[in-house]
Structure formats: C-alpha cells, structure tokens
Amino acid sequence: MSAEQTVTFRQEQIAAYARASGDENPIHLDDRFAKSVGLPGVIAHGMLQMSIAAVVAARAAGGPLKLRRVACRFAGMVRPGDTVTFSAEETDDAGRLALKAVNQDGDVILTKGVAEYSTED
C-alpha cells in the first residue's frame, strides 16, 4: 500500500516538537537568532520532517511497529507556512517504501528517503 499526507507547518507545531523532543536549538524557535546565523528565518527540525514521513510510512506499512528502518537526507529547509506533501510509495522490493516530501513550490525537501518494514503479521 502507498500513503500520502499534506501538512502545512505552523510555528506552534515546530515549538511543540522542540519541547517534546528536547531539541530547542534557537534556529527552530527564534527568528532573529536564525537570521543572525545566515538562515532565512526559523526552520523546522529535520527530525520533525522525518517523523511525519515515518507516520505516513507506518500507514503504508500497516502500523508503526512494523517499521524496521527509516533513512533520508534533509535536502531543503521547511519554514513556517510551508505546505509539504509527504508520500510513501511501494517499490518493487517487498517491504521497502520510497519516501518523498515536496513543498508548495515543487522543491524536494527530503531525498534518498527509504523505509523498510516487516512483512510478517
């Protein structure tokens, strides 16, 4: 099975992820700080992007506990207000999904995305 989900990132969700994950790097929370280190403004955590991709992969796999491997490269920045479509597509290999995430401008933000899952019940 394949699965897809579109998410519009909000600063509140990024802040909730920062608190829940313990990753409170100010590049995710403080616009002025983010700009001071050469970023366009605050950016979402790569791990938030990967976590949403893994939720979509879990749906395709038949449940989160079936996931055995998730990997990706964080290829583009996600900023508050961006709308990203995450997808997990079956490949020719059993138990292997291709993960993709593309923003509203068509920019690919996750590359080399892969999830593997147990095909046993």
Place this chain on the structure above:
Amino acid sequence: MGIEGKQYDPVTVDIDSEHVAAFAWAIGADPAEGVPPTYAAVYCLGATAPQLFGDSDAAVDFGRLLHAEQEFTWERHPEVGEKVTSQATVTSDQNRRGLRFVTLEADSKSEAGEQLCHSRALFVIRSA
C-alpha cells in the same frame, strides 16, 4: 581527524507515557499505536547528541549546525515503562570545502541488553 573515534558515556532514558504522548501529538501520530518509531530522536539520538554538542574538544558551533542526514534501524521498538540505554560514537569528522561533516552513530539497548535501535546522524557545520 578531529574527534573521529571518540565514544561518549552511555545515557539512560525512561520511556515515559506523558513524554511519548506529547511527542506523538507534535508529529501527528496516534499514541494509542505505541511509541512512535521516530521517538528514537529522543531516546537514541536526542539522549546522546547533546554530549557531542557540549564537548569542548568537539568544538561544534551549535547555531551553525544543520542535520543533513538521518537513519534509524530497529530490532524492536521500546515500550512505555522501559529504560533504554544509548551510547554514541563519532564515526567520522571531516572538513570539505569549508564545511565540517560529523557523523554520530548510537546504539540503544533494553535493560536486558537487547539491541533496540541504531542511529546514524550526519551533521554539517557551516563556517562562521
């Protein structure tokens, strides 16, 4: 080069239901389906990466650090109530074209010593 090969002390994390629920909520997962797999960002990567970031020998400029790649592999997902112990090693530290690339790998084990998760994170640190 750099701090390649450096291993940090093991860190133990309680898989706490309230914390797991907050994490699940933030990523849009259903906490009723168990501990979200990428909660490994907390018990495996998140438990150990601050040791690297706070290591004066490593001299990582946190504000210029970007998470470039991540891989998790699981033998089993932990359950709420377990204690998970994770230990990290810097497996690569290289400079290329004005950027520093640091790979941090970590293994998480159950109280019985059973392998749960392996994490491989690639961090890129931009020059000031």
